[in-house]
Amino acid sequence: MTMGTNQVSENATPSGRILVGFPGLTLPDEVVALAARGALAGVILFGRNIDSPEQVTALIRQVHVAFAGQPTPIIAVDQEGGRAQRLNWPKMPVAPIPAMRACAEFLDFRGFEELGHTVGRDLHRYGFNVDFAPVMDVDTNPDNPIIGDRAFGRDPDDVAQRALAFARGLEHASIAWCAKHFPGHGDTDLDSHLALPRLSHDRVRLDQVELPPFRAACAANAPMVMTAHIVFTALDPTLPATLSPHVIPEILRREMAYDGVVASDDLEMKAIRDHFDVDQMAHGLDAADVDLALVCYDLTLAAELAARLSARPDSTRRLLALRSRLHTHIP
8 A cells, every 4th residue: 555646625624633743943834824724733843943942942932823823732842861852962951861771770760750850841941842752662672673772661560650750750840741652662673664563462461561551651641642553463453553443442542541632653654654545544543543643744744634634523622622731831
């Protein structure tokens, strides 16, 4: 399956379910136009968008202007620590944070909470309100090319307690957090940025290893949960969790009773983009009960998805509830 060639109807109604990334140090006109149409829930910034404190604060002011008259926009970033830090010294005067695996060697739970508060304080200072952290994946595969030292540990209970302590620190700094990557990316030997991983673990194994941190996150009322672009064959032999009508609806929503925002991982990752066209993405996201679609660079894809995703009442309710709780700090 490849990207489709269907045209977007000029009369299509945008859904407001897109979180968009973009190139450059200023807000592109295309993003301003999508925001004005109500197609976006917010933006996500990457290292390519960050050059200096003055530039970042000016950019975030532009975002607020683009969303004027709408609920508070999500202004998100990946600031996990280690190799997943978008705000970095010396461009930005923020605390350098080691990878979580390294932090686990010398921090107790209180230390992780203080660390999360340090990260959150830096983000809040510049106007961010969402951190796509912490990673709730359990580090069980030494050959995993994408999780590894980003994980908080190899034991599910340790991961849950350390990650939730970090999340509490973010909350205390007025930053919403996101548990990722459901139902677990820790045991893959492929990077979903580059390929579509498959895991054949049975449900007993998933309940013992992969799922406990996410159960804990749900019990802690996680503001957001992010999906994994992985086929879990015991749950759905064909579709990755992001697009499956079984994984999120049956486990996260029904069994774990999670009613917060579910966000996809970036839909431009090859695990999705190389296998599904835009219509299949939109249909799968709706079927999978995913509220927020991340498109982290391609503004054409963002516009196409915005026109195809349905205006699902539950997704609208969850996203508005989240955005109404976000702390607005315009630097």
